[in-house]
Amino acid sequence: MRPEELTPREAWKRYVDRRRPEYTEHSTQTYHYRLKQFVEWCEENGIETVSDLTGWAFENYETARSGDELAPITLHNEMKTLRQFVRYLERIEAVDDRLSEKIHVPKVNADEKTNDTKLTTDAARILLNHYRQHERGSRRHALLEVLWNVGCRLGAIRALDARDYYPDDQYLQFRHRPDTGTPLKKKHKGERPVALSDEAADALDHYLNGGNRWDSYDEHGRKPLFASRQGRPSQNTVRVWTYMATLPCIAVDCPHDRDPDTCQFTERNHASKCPSSRSPHQIRTGSITWQLDAGLPPEVVSVRVNASVETINQHYDKATPRERMERRRRSYIDQLHLES
16 A cells, blocks of 8 residues: 555554654553544545645634634644644655645644643642641642642652652652553653652651551552552542542631532542642642742752753743842752741
């Protein structure tokens, strides 16, 4: 078969397979589903081979997706991924050169690129003070302390083993272990040690030594740091844990005038519906903002949270040049204490 005879579906599967070794399974699935919409549209509109693709086809596809009332950032990402796909087709000589230039990627405003919803510093302080006084070393206490202190991603927190915590030196070692089911988003580039504050280390010490961790192993014989009864939790389970851990009524009166004894949001399957509960990503967003406000330069926060300095500067750092100069005078880890 000549490359130009590939159907959109065949080309799509070939492209995703080519990208699989370069990205985590989660990222690969993202490309898979973004292009799935385009492939199905092609099949519904009589585009039988990739050689049938034209600028007019791309225009009609974008119009159709716009009619689905997608969020601007969603449409932007879908069209951007489509352009990358067509560039691959150009490389293998399945379509004409420069065909990808005919794909319009709609621009989005800066405020549409990011979700500003986050766990605020005040909310984190209230919750952590409650846990330190009343639930010291519980799983949700230790989990929230680490997520807030480090600012790591959901996949990274799930990937930690008990052996990745070094209590004597108070740090966590993040490791990329794709062969046993816990890849990091940036693979080996995501591997790093991250120092913990005294409060975060204390929470982990009590969690591990106080009988609060389930004594369970995953299917590969590894001992997850944050374990469920069955072993290593799924990403969705960790997400549910954070929603449950950030319910405001744990520490204060409900800000939404609901009775916690009867409120459906306090139930595991409905905690995400509480307007004040937060996901791992929203805790990460709040943590990055707090770390910068605490005086850590973007270069230091970048290493801790495994994000580029460019991303940190673009989305989080609003300091003036004078404020950045003052930051350089301060110590780093000692700044990460969420005082009462």
